Amino acid sequence: MEPKSDSPRRHTLALQVDNRPGVLARVTTLISGRGFNIDSLSVAETMDPEISVITLIITGSPKIIAQIIKQLRKLINIIKVTDLSEMDYVERQLIMVRVKAEDPALRSEIMRLCEIFRAKIIDVSHKTFTLEITGGNDKISAALSLLTPFGIEEQVSTGLTAMTRSAQRQRALT
Amino acid sequence: MSKLSGAEILIECWKKEGVEVIFGYPGAATVDIHHHLETSGLRFILCRHEQAAVHAAEGYARSTGRPGVVLVTSGPGATNTITGLAGANMDSVPVLVFSGQVARMLIGNDAFQEVDIVGVSRPVTKHNYLVLSTEELATTVKEAFYVATSGRPGSVLVDLPKDVISGTSQFSYPKKVELRAYRPHLTPHPRQVAKAVSLLKEAERPVIYAGGGVISSGASEELIKLAELLEIPVTTTLMGLGGFPGSHRLFLGMLGMHGLYRANMAIQNADLILAVGARFDDRVTGALNLFAKGATFVHIDVDTTSIHKILDVDVPLVADARQALSAILGALGEAPSYNNVNRPQWLSRIDAWNQEAPLSYEKDSPDGAIAPQAVVEALYRHTGGRAVIVTEVGQHQMWAAQYYLYDRPRQFISSGGLGVMGFGLPAAIGALVARPESMVIDIAGDGSILMNIQELATIAQEGLPVKVAILNNGSLGMVRQWQELFYGGRYAATILKNPDFVTLAKAFGIEGYMAQTYDQMDTVIEKALASPGPVIMDFKVKAKELVFPMVPAGKAIDEMLLTSTTPKHKE
Numbered sequence: 001m002e003p004k005s006d007s008p009r010r011h012t013l014a015l016q017v018d019n020r021p022g023v024l025a026r027v028t029t030l031i032s033g034r035g036f037n038i039d040s041l042s043v044a045e046t047m048d049p050e051i052s053v054i055t056l057i058i059t060g061s062p063k064i065i066a067q068i069i070k071q072l073r074k075l076i077n078i079i080k081v082t083d084l085s086e087m088d089y090v091e092r093q094l095i096m097v098r099v100k101a102e103d104p105a106l107r108s109e110i111m112r113l114c115e116i117f118r119a120k121i122i123d124v125s126h127k128t129f130t131l132e133i134t135g136g137n138d139k140i141s142a143a144l145s146l147l148t149p150f151g152i153e154e155q156v157s158t159g160l161t162a163m164t165r166s167a168q169r170q171r172a173l174t
Numbered sequence: 175m176s177k178l179s180g181a182e183i184l185i186e187c188w189k190k191e192g193v194e195v196i197f198g199y200p201g202a203a204t205v206d207i208h209h210h211l212e213t214s215g216l217r218f219i220l221c222r223h224e225q226a227a228v229h230a231a232e233g234y235a236r237s238t239g240r241p242g243v244v245l246v247t248s249g250p251g252a253t254n255t256i257t258g259l260a261g262a263n264m265d266s267v268p269v270l271v272f273s274g275q276v277a278r279m280l281i282g283n284d285a286f287q288e289v290d291i292v293g294v295s296r297p298v299t300k301h302n303y304l305v306l307s308t309e310e311l312a313t314t315v316k317e318a319f320y321v322a323t324s325g326r327p328g329s330v331l332v333d334l335p336k337d338v339i340s341g342t343s344q345f346s347y348p349k350k351v352e353l354r355a356y357r358p359h360l361t362p363h364p365r366q367v368a369k370a371v372s373l374l375k376e377a378e379r380p381v382i383y384a385g386g387g388v389i390s391s392g393a394s395e396e397l398i399k400l401a402e403l404l405e406i407p408v409t410t411t412l413m414g415l416g417g418f419p420g421s422h423r424l425f426l427g428m429l430g431m432h433g434l435y436r437a438n439m440a441i442q443n444a445d446l447i448l449a450v451g452a453r454f455d456d457r458v459t460g461a462l463n464l465f466a467k468g469a470t471f472v473h474i475d476v477d478t479t480s481i482h483k484i485l486d487v488d489v490p491l492v493a494d495a496r497q498a499l500s501a502i503l504g505a506l507g508e509a510p511s512y513n514n515v516n517r518p519q520w521l522s523r524i525d526a527w528n529q530e531a532p533l534s535y536e537k538d539s540p541d542g543a544i545a546p547q548a549v550v551e552a553l554y555r556h557t558g559g560r561a562v563i564v565t566e567v568g569q570h571q572m573w574a575a576q577y578y579l580y581d582r583p584r585q586f587i588s589s590g591g592l593g594v595m596g597f598g599l600p601a602a603i604g605a606l607v608a609r610p611e612s613m614v615i616d617i618a619g620d621g622s623i624l625m626n627i628q629e630l631a632t633i634a635q636e637g638l639p640v641k642v643a644i645l646n647n648g649s650l651g652m653v654r655q656w657q658e659l660f661y662g663g664r665y666a667a668t669i670l671k672n673p674d675f676v677t678l679a680k681a682f683g684i685e686g687y688m689a690q691t692y693d694q695m696d697t698v699i700e701k702a703l704a705s706p707g708p709v710i711m712d713f714k715v716k717a718k719e720l721v722f723p724m725v726p727a728g729k730a731i732d733e734m735l736l737t738s739t740t741p742k743h744k745e
Contacts, residue, residue, distance in 0.1 A: 022296075026296060033297050063482075067483060070483075075355075076301040076355060076356045078355050
């Protein structure tokens with residue numbers, strides 16, 4: 001094995017699993033039982049209704065992540081575990097933010113920001129805008145830091161989901 | 175084809191899997207199954223506690239390699255199986271627990287005797303199932319047996335709602351299991367085999383460190399061949415005892431916390447360690463940063479997660495132990511040339527360590543009390559080394575591991591990874607049911623034996639000639655040993671006021687004998703072995719005897735205590 005740094009790093013793991021009751025519980029039991037926290041999680045069916053993909057983000061040292069990946073592979077319902085952090089991949093997250101928008105000047109300012117971040121306004125009231133923003137981690141945090149001064153009333157988010165880039169995918173298949 | 179009820183389907187599945195015996199305890203949720211089981215021709219052993227039923231199934235599985243099957247009711251019946259499921263899984267023993275469950279429409283309602291046993295047992299089983307329809311019962315049972323017995327074996331629970339059991343369906347048993355996500359890796363990679371072979375040929379001071387994997391994969395013959403071919407000494411873990419003959423000239427005894435001096439010294443001074451079906455447990459390695467520092471490691475294990483888990487090894491070989499050893503033997507050929515120049519020197523150095531600190535104890539004491547080690551030696555003598563020895567957990571377990579030599583695999587049956595007190599008596603039931611022709615002795619402590627003492631009723635009812643040898647020191651000896659050595663002799667919560675075990679045996683209709691001198695000891699053992707029925711032997715042994723050698727927690731395995739007063743440090 002090549003020497004790696006021991007410092008903890010954020011890993012994005014994509015788990016191909018049987019689409020059956022209890023599989024997500026097995027994954028989370030395994031990780032929480034070893035005292036690790038899942039930073040982010042998303043689950044959905046794939047094109048094949050018998051298979052789901054669980055995308056989870058977890059922080060840990062290379063040795064610990066390697067052990068978690070092996071333990072996950074050992075679970076009977078897990079078909080494939082990929083550590084996307086080792087590859088070229090794209091990740092996206094969807095976030096909904098309700099910002100204060102009473103002052104007309106501020107309302108147009110927020111709308112301009114929406115254009116820049118390609119965010120959608122999905123709900124409007126006299127006092128607020130509700131925005132939908134999609135993007136990777138960096139874009140989302142940049143948008144949030146620019147919106148914070150207006151006053152964020154409420155914010156919800158999906159987990160990150162991710163995919164390898166197509167060139168990488170073909171390389172992996174050959 | 176006519177339809178069968180879920181209960182009938184379950185029994186047909188068991189028959190297809192070759193199940194002959196089921197251990198368990200009935201209840202409202204499983205009464206349908208018992209109704210049909212009664213006329214099925216299968217044998218049901220009624221244990222007196224569900225925990226014991228699982229240990230009995232473990233005893234059955236550990237002594238044969240065939241899966242042990244348990245049937246319990248819902249709720250408390252199911253939760254009582256958790257200790258057994260966890261222990262079997264840690265020791266890679268194929269055990270299947272079939273638990274009753276309330277009807278599907280009641281699940282989640284806090285119904286009488288309802289518990290989410292699939293949720294509860296998830297972290298302590300290899301896999302588990304909730305069967306949601308009678309139609310999928312047969313496929314699920316087939317899959318459950320396959321998962322429990324393949325790859326690294328383990329425990330599996332199948333939860334059966336009452337209406338799935340009473341419902342009907344066509345029955346057809348699948349011929350094979352296709353699991354997209356589960357394909358155990360059994361064949362060794364030729365490149366890794368080649369690397370292992372060249373290391374084995376070059377090594378000057380090799381040691382084989384064998385674990386339970388040798389026994390569960392049936393690799394003993396290959397292991398003996400390899401050791402003899404290259405003159406490599408062999409040490410085993412507790413779980414590996416019997417995997418290599420105890421009386422073999424190349425056998426070093428057990429290693430680790432209570433391992434033999436020569437075994438630990440050999441490991442610490444080795445230049446190559448071949449680990450076979452072992453997982454570098456903390457009781458084996460002691461202080462990890464000081465474990466076998468000069469050695470190169472080859473690690474054979476069927477479980478990928480065992481590799482690099484504790485220790486970074488040089489040549490990992492993920493495969494079934496037997497297949498891996500066969501491949502290595504194949505590559506070596508009949509008369510391989512290897513670095514044999516220094517081998518006699520290495521073996522005589524190990525001999526010298528044994529001269530320096532052989533396994534030993536004081537046989538005599540001022541009050542004439544029996545040394546517990548002497549009881550184990552006497553049992554070895556009187557049985558010609560041929561008995562199946564089952565143990566509980568504690569000091570007596572270590573003495574049974576040290577002083578009885580096991581020449582055959584599956585001859586020593588003990589709870590290793592989880593260390594379950596109360597394991598031995600029910601496990602002896604399972605071992606004797608599986609191999610009725612054998613002599614089965616439970617070497618027990620006076621603490622452990624009371625943890626599942628109710629099984630004397632099972633033994634009496636089934637007429638099983640289990641012999642129980644209690645090494646009675648009036649205390650929880652292993653904890654008391656730690657208190658004596660490391661806690662200033664404050665015996666907190668370890669001193670026992672025991673029942674009279676002879677009278678207790680009689681209450682169950684079982685013969686009981688007590689011995690407190692060496693003469694009585696031999697007479698009692700002779701009487702017990704001559705009796706056609708079950709016998710309890712109560713040996714009043716020296717109360718303060720300690721297990722040595724001992725590696726204190728956190729120390730390297732060559733920093734052994736050999737007696738309580740003279741710590742033996744490395745050279």
